Amino acid sequence: MRKINLSVAFLFFMGLSYLQAQERIPQVEALLEKMTLEEKIGQLNLLTPGGGVATGSVVSEDVEAKIKAGQVGGVFGVSSPERVRQAQEIAVKNSRLGIPLLIGSDVIHGYKTTFPTPLGLSSSWDMELIKETAKVAAKEATADGINWNFSPMVDISRDPRWGRVAEGAGEDAYLGSQIAIAMVEGYQQDDLTQPQTMMATVKHLALYGAPEGGRDYNRVDMSRTKMFNEYLPPYKAAVDAGVGSVMTSFNDIDGVPASGNKWLLTDLLRERWGFDGFVVSDYTSVNEMIAHGMGDLQDVSAMALKAGLDMDMVGEGFLTTLKKSVDEGRVSEEEITTAARRILEAKHKLGLLDDPYRYSDASRPEKDILTAGNRQLARLAATQSFVLLKDHNQVLPVSKKAKIALIGPLADDQTNMLGTWAPTGDFKLSVPVLEGFKNVAPKAKITYAKGANITNDTAYAKKVNVFGPKVEISNRSPEKLLQEALKVAKAADVIVAVVGEASEMSGEAASRTNIQIPESQKRLIRELVATGKPVALVLMSGRPLDISEEMEMPLSILQVWHPGVEAGNAIADVVFGDVNPSGKLTMSWPRNVGQIPVYYGERITGRPAASEEFEKFKSNYLDVVNSPLLPFGYGLSYTSFEYGKSKASSENLRANEEIIISTTVTNTGKKVGKEVVQLYIHDKVRSLTPPKKQLIAFKKIELKPGESMTVEFPVTVEDLKFYNGSLEYVYEPGEFDFFVAGSSNSDFDGTFTVVE
Numbered sequence: 041m042r043k044i045n046l047s048v049a050f051l052f053f054m055g056l057s058y059l060q061a062q063e064r065i066p067q068v069e070a071l072l073e074k075m076t077l078e079e080k081i082g083q084l085n086l087l088t089p090g091g092g093v094a095t096g097s098v099v100s101e102d103v104e105a106k107i108k109a110g111q112v113g114g115v116f117g118v119s120s121p122e123r124v125r126q127a128q129e130i131a132v133k134n135s136r137l138g139i140p141l142l143i144g145s146d147v148i149h150g151y152k153t154t155f156p157t158p159l160g161l162s163s164s165w166d167m168e169l170i171k172e173t174a175k176v177a178a179k180e181a182t183a184d185g186i187n188w189n190f191s192p193m194v195d196i197s198r199d200p201r202w203g204r205v206a207e208g209a210g211e212d213a214y215l216g217s218q219i220a221i222a223m224v225e226g227y228q229q230d231d232l233t234q235p236q237t238m239m240a241t242v243k244h245l246a247l248y249g250a251p252e253g254g255r256d257y258n259r260v261d262m263s264r265t266k267m268f269n270e271y272l273p274p275y276k277a278a279v280d281a282g283v284g285s286v287m288t289s290f291n292d293i294d295g296v297p298a299s300g301n302k303w304l305l306t307d308l309l310r311e312r313w314g315f316d317g318f319v320v321s322d323y324t325s326v327n328e329m330i331a332h333g334m335g336d337l338q339d340v341s342a343m344a345l346k347a348g349l350d351m352d353m354v355g356e357g358f359l360t361t362l363k364k365s366v367d368e369g370r371v372s373e374e375e376i377t378t379a380a381r382r383i384l385e386a387k388h389k390l391g392l393l394d395d396p397y398r399y400s401d402a403s404r405p406e407k408d409i410l411t412a413g414n415r416q417l418a419r420l421a422a423t424q425s426f427v428l429l430k431d432h433n434q435v436l437p438v439s440k441k442a443k444i445a446l447i448g449p450l451a452d453d454q455t456n457m458l459g460t461w462a463p464t465g466d467f468k469l470s471v472p473v474l475e476g477f478k479n480v481a482p483k484a485k486i487t488y489a490k491g492a493n494i495t496n497d498t499a500y501a502k503k504v505n506v507f508g509p510k511v512e513i514s515n516r517s518p519e520k521l522l523q524e525a526l527k528v529a530k531a532a533d534v535i536v537a538v539v540g541e542a543s544e545m546s547g548e549a550a551s552r553t554n555i556q557i558p559e560s561q562k563r564l565i566r567e568l569v570a571t572g573k574p575v576a577l578v579l580m581s582g583r584p585l586d587i588s589e590e591m592e593m594p595l596s597i598l599q600v601w602h603p604g605v606e607a608g609n610a611i612a613d614v615v616f617g618d619v620n621p622s623g624k625l626t627m628s629w630p631r632n633v634g635q636i637p638v639y640y641g642e643r644i645t646g647r648p649a650a651s652e653e654f655e656k657f658k659s660n661y662l663d664v665v666n667s668p669l670l671p672f673g674y675g676l677s678y679t680s681f682e683y684g685k686s687k688a689s690s691e692n693l694r695a696n697e698e699i700i701i702s703t704t705v706t707n708t709g710k711k712v713g714k715e716v717v718q719l720y721i722h723d724k725v726r727s728l729t730p731p732k733k734q735l736i737a738f739k740k741i742e743l744k745p746g747e748s749m750t751v752e753f754p755v756t757v758e759d760l761k762f763y764n765g766s767l768e769y770v771y772e773p774g775e776f777d778f779f780v781a782g783s784s785n786s787d788f789d790g791t792f793t794v795v796e
């Protein structure tokens with residue numbers, strides 16, 4: 041087999057774009073000419089004056105004095121046109137050179153109009169919708185003075201113990217890349233000087249989603265080929281889409297913390313990928329290199345700068361030590377000028393150097409924030425993110441005239457609806473499920489009971505409640521809560537139980553080793569099922585859960601993540617059937633924690649298990665089968681779809697040619713429905729062990745009852761490329777299997793051959 045080596049052309053191209061990126065901007069150069077070393081170092085300093093959510097133990101002090109002294113390049117945690125104008129005025133009128141500030145924020149899933157958590161949004165598989173949510177987030181955030189966003193988070197993860205899976209797009213590099221592009225395009229659009237657009241930050245470079253044991257901030261260790269093929273593509277996609285900045289991660293890579301990793305920040309990011317924006321650390325991640333064992337503050341700050349890090353978030357190691365390092369010859373002034381140039385170029389791209397008050401228009405918040413249209417989009421986005429996991433006896437959708445027992449600790453809750461990392465949102469604006477049910481089904485007879493606490497464990501609740509009460513343990517005993525619920529349940533036609541995780545049971549520093557529904561709620565579910573009434577679970581979580589027990593029960597399950605500001609209305613839309621669910625999982629759900637990592641794209645071993653039957657001396661477990669409980673790409677609908685056999689337009693594929701892989705999909709049920717049609721391939725022989733299955737394309741379609749559609753996917757050798765053992769991006773001739781289906785759990789039914 042001959043390998044096609046494109047690396048020379050690739051490197052040439054990248055080298056060229058790297059050179060082009062070096063073009064100087066006169067306005068920036070003129071400023072640099074005037075700047076002292078201290079003022080250049082000042083530009084590398086990012087502070088937060090407090091008032092926002094601090095994600096570390098430090099909050100910056102004396103911010104105003106430092107801005108006046110030219111010691112601050114940007115701030116975050118400051119919002120509203122007035123406050124931002126004030127901050128800019130301090131910088132522009134009171135510092136020697138009057139350089140405006142970058143105004144950052146974590147706008148993760150919407151600004152004030154909170155959309156579903158990103159993992160939920162990814163389950164829509166709808167790139168236009170995702171882009172639209174980012175666009176609206178940018179419009180709202182910029183109306184409130186923000187010009188720089190710490191999103192998208194594109195960390196691939198196969199470990200649902202890690203709480204931050206809620207912030208990403210799941211386990212797959214291809215889907216994750218498409219979502220990264222959609223978000224960067226939504227935030228930045230094509231002109232960053234426009235006041236409705238903000239600069240995006242792709243984070244966290246890199247591999248933050250693969251911490252050992254799923255424990256947040258933990259070490260990461262991974263082969264280069266796995267990195268390049270399975271974890272790096274979404275960051276690269278964001279860079280290719282023109283993302284303005286990159287944030288480093290807390291973990292180490294090959295034993296070197298990301299914030300001080302020259303291979304990562306310079307060799308890979310700038311030289312290989314051609315990135316020409318600036319790199320910001322994560323919250324005190326430069327200082328944390330001391331704990332990693334990299335030296336003292338002066339050592340780690342010099343190391344970070346020399347590695348290619350331009351801006352230091354909160355830790356002030358750059359501010360307090362870089363001058364000394366220059367004096368001692370450990371860092372050159374040129375290196376500091378380079379970093380300062382990148383920060384100033386970002387300000388230039390945003391139009392701030394021409395008009396520092398571009399994002400301080402006091403008339404905008406009222407016009408642009410939380411408009412009816414934005415809330416409508418939040419409601420739509422939420423309905424599109426829901427995944428129907430099971431529909432026993434078609435309990436769902438529920439009739440709008442039914443007598444409904446609405447039960448559960450999340451059924452009349454407001455504090456958890458926005459989900460994790462919604463610091464700019466306001467939970468008081470969110471619609472509880474009970475209210476949504478009344479809005480959408482005013483004729484239904486709805487009775488509510490809490491039924492259980494999210495957890496009965498007060499110590500656990502305390503840990504979850506760091507940002508305010510998310511888990512409220514009732515004064516009434518668990519037994520009393522249960523009896524109240526059973527009374528209500530027995531008098532109803534149907535039970536809808538809203539259960540799951542509090543919002544802060546996932547997210548940052550919220551790893552779990554037991555990812556089941558908490559026992560207090562499991563007990564409630566068992567008792568509700570025992571009434572013999574039809575039961576639908578509305579399941580909220582930031583992550584995939586182990587619901588093996590619930591999947592065995594005679595009930596229906598609608599996974600709704602944390603749906604955002606329109607939670608209750610969106611849930612009601614789907615529960616009552618006004619919207620047919622069409623979301624598909626973007627992470628596999630495990631049968632138990634011991635199976636983790638379990639993901640669809642695993643590479644094949646030398647002793648693969650042929651079936652779910654246990655076989656001695658094969659790669660399987662004694663106590664659980666290999667397949668996940670719920671596979672990647674899975675999700676049901678109120679209607680049903682049938683797939684024909686998939687076909688390739690030609691048996692052979694050559695470079696510069698295209699074949700069409702197609703299949704016919706038919707809506708065989710009784711309702712209009714959307715379906716995510718997915719194309720998977722398998723490279724049968726290649727120089728690196730291939731993944732068992734690999735998603736290379738998808739399309740979301742809508743079909744009326746009885747309607748059929750031929751769905752076509754053009755495929756070229758570009759779609760078949762991977763990074764080989766020398767990290768060259770190549771395809772290799774030979775046979776490829778394929779199938780087109782509604783989930784990753786399907787068998788190959790066609791083959792084509794790549795010929796030279």
Ligand code: BGC
Pocket residue numbers: 095096146190243322323548
């Ligand atoms: C998180 C980042 C976030 C930053 C600033 C950190 O703890 O890891 O994702 O952007 O805080 O709020």
